[in-house]
Amino acid sequence: AAAPAAKPAANKPVAEAEHTVRVDTKRLDAIVNLIGELVLSRNRLKTLRARLHDEELDRAVSTLDIATARLQSAVMRTRMQPVGKVFSRFPKVARDVARNLKKEVELELVGAETELDRNLVEALADPLVHLVRNAIDHGVETPDLREAQGKPRSGHVRLSAQQEGDYVSIEVQDDGAGIDPERLRQKAREKGLIDPEAAARLTSEECLHLVFLPGFSTKQEVTDISGRGVGMDV
Numbered sequence: 001a002a003a004p005a006a007k008p009a010a011n012k013p014v015a016e017a018e019h020t021v022r023v024d025t026k027r028l029d030a031i032v033n034l035i036g037e038l039v040l041s042r043n044r045l046k047t048l049r050a051r052l053h054d055e056e057l058d059r060a061v062s063t064l065d066i067a068t069a070r071l072q073s074a075v076m077r078t079r080m081q082p083v084g085k086v087f088s089r090f091p092k093v094a095r096d097v098a099r100n101l102k103k104e105v106e107l108e109l110v111g112a113e114t115e116l117d118r119n120l121v122e123a124l125a126d127p128l129v130h131l132v133r134n135a136i137d138h139g140v141e142t143p144d145l146r147e148a149q150g151k152p153r154s155g156h157v158r159l160s161a162q163q164e165g166d167y168v169s170i171e172v173q174d175d176g177a178g179i180d181p182e183r184l185r186q187k188a189r190e191k192g193l194i195d196p197e198a199a200a201r202l203t204s205e206e207c208l209h210l211v212f213l214p215g216f217s218t219k220q221e222v223t224d225i226s227g228r229g230v231g232m233d234v
């Protein structure tokens with residue numbers, strides 16, 4: 001009997017073409033600097049065009065103006081990174097702080113896909129760590145206290161980012177007790193950050209701004225989490 005025909009070999013999936021290229025950030029920075037020089041040259045040409053009133057020059061400069069603007073926008077987009085690069089470290093930060101303080105905290109991350117210039121993304125890391133720590137330390141109450149107040153035992157901290165026009169808004173919110181304006185007023189007086197007469201004139205809303213003074217902290221003692229006198233001056 002004839003041998004059974006061999007089955008055709010299964011087609012191997014064709015490797016997908018690469019759609020991304022890794023580029024050294026120094027090269028990107030060099031391109032951005034060159035774009036800056038090009039923009040300056042374009043602006044000089046626009047000034048010259050206004051003085052000469054030459055129609056042919058006017059058309060050439062207008063074309064250059066459009067191309068330069070598009071190139072500048074395209075290059076700046078290559079520097080954008082999602083804030084999720086920073087957000088991804090916060091679940092561990094929240095767990096560690098909550099465990100040290102014997103608190104229960106749920107961290108919600110929103111808008112991790114929102115993009116910012118990579119330099120800003122890197123610069124945000126330390127200030128956001130400080131804000132999240134403060135939210136858990138100063139804001140969220142202990143489980144027993146929350147339960148006594150009719151709240152869930154576990155506190156909720158929300159770290160969010162969203163695009164608002166040409167800006168990106170990043171917020172840290174918690175469902176804790178909030179800030180006591182009178183306590184802020186008292187601490188500012190005790191630390192000599194504001195004289196008693198000026199402190200007495202502050203409204204409750206103005207007292208809230210005291211947390212941004214350099215060296216302000218409501219903590220009585222220094223810990224690894226807070227009380228180092230940094231406050232919201234980050």
